[in-house]
Amino acid sequence: MSLTNKVTAEDVLRISGVDASRCMQCGKCSGACPNYDEMDLHPHQFAALLRKGEVERLMESNALYQCLSCFACSQRCPRNVEPAKIIEAVRLTVIRQKGRNYMTADRLPEKLDEDLPQQALVSAMRKYSK
């Protein structure tokens, strides 16, 4: 589905509050990421592509939905870049657009089991839909 609204690198920087120009591409964030194998783009690439203004590529990445928000990347960044905030800001620019919710409530019943805590549903809906 094509996006309705054009998103710029400035939009992402404004939402994230992050200074991506501080990133020196050391890769420590991606090395720390516990879900690295599941992502087509990795935390250090989010910082690099954002600096190049390649926001559309970031918006198409599956990493937006594979990030665990565990903050390992942000914790271990030696330059205080906080890659988790960049990934979150890009995800917001996608799911805020009409028809771009990644998870919808009608898909939840098939995912339920008896032990599943409410916290899982609340968290996933906050991450994946608007």
Place this chain on the structure above:
Amino acid sequence: MNYSYYPGCTLKTKAKELDIYGRLSAAKLGIILEEPEHWQCCGGVYPQGEDEIATRLSSIRALAAAKEKGQDLITLCSACHHVLKRVNNDMKRNATICQRANNYLQLDTPYRGETEVLHYLELLRDRIGFDTLKSAVVNPLKGVNIAAYYGCLLLRPGKEMGFDDPEDPCIIEDFIRALGATPVKYSQRNECCGGYLTLENKGAAQKRAEAILSSAADAGAEMIVTACPLCLYNLKNNAKTKIPVKYFTEVLAEALGVKEEL
């Protein structure tokens, strides 16, 4: 001593043990936990976007209610603690977020992050003290090897959470020691359990849980304790290796002699 207490959505439903054993133990230690009448769900995840205001409001309402009572706010669930603590930091340090949130809320007095948010474990460590806790134990858990599972949300980002050393924490091990049990350290204790990804990518969540369980098993753990309902779910349900996983409040209640069958 009276504190405001924010239980959160899951502690009223799937994680009743975390809540009830926490309350029973607090009462035994002379702590009165007062639950605000109209708290709302924190949303489970901290809204990292700086322009996200509505998703911060439920936390601010709970924080402002505690301020009105002149009390610190105690949390138990790791996720609630993470969200409330970071939103409170925003209200202290980010003037734009603070102003926009107050514009929505229209409180009698604007809220500016005055409340102190304390996790129950911080209450035990910093206000009660693990030495006092140790002397209150009537049923020491002697000879039990317990592995602390910290996960992400209590620790990171360290400069915001201020909970413990984010790479080499010791608070839960010290807690285990105070109960008379033996703490077991293992490499995966502060790595992610898979979180909400259990709904979106089960395979990846299973890999995370197995890495944690097998690491704890290799170190000789007979039990794992956690403060997070979603961690407990993932560690119990998503790994092939099986070790009993309990809330830390359950072992606390057992050691204090106030555990009841639920």
